Amino acid sequence: MRSTSYLDRLLDPLTDVFTPEVASAVLRLRADAETEDRIGELRGKANEGTLTPAEDAEYKEFVEALDLISIIQTKARRFLAKHAA
Numbered sequence: 001m002r003s004t005s006y007l008d009r010l011l012d013p014l015t016d017v018f019t020p021e022v023a024s025a026v027l028r029l030r031a032d033a034e035t036e037d038r039i040g041e042l043r044g045k046a047n048e049g050t051l052t053p054a055e056d057a058e059y060k061e062f063v064e065a066l067d068l069i070s071i072i073q074t075k076a077r078r079f080l081a082k083h084a085a
Contacts (some may be wrong), residue, residue, distance in 0.1 A: 008071050015075050023076035029069060
């Protein structure tokens with residue numbers, strides 16, 4: 001089983017506190033321009049194989065954060081679909 005599956009299951013109780021407003025706010029989460037620029041820079045270096053060890057750790061942290069946010073946003077979408085009036 002993939003680790004994100006464990007994370008997905010561990011985050012299930014989060015939906016207990018969702019309201020339509022909270023779920024909608026979660027779906028609007030986006031990185032700011034500075035973060036997007038840095039992510040793009042690291043992505044490019046990763047594709048070229050030129051990341052330093054520090055950059056590699058930073059990029060992996062970004063990927064992990066993105067996985068977490070994606071799982072929470074998926075839960076928010078499911079909540080909104082289930083609670084649509």
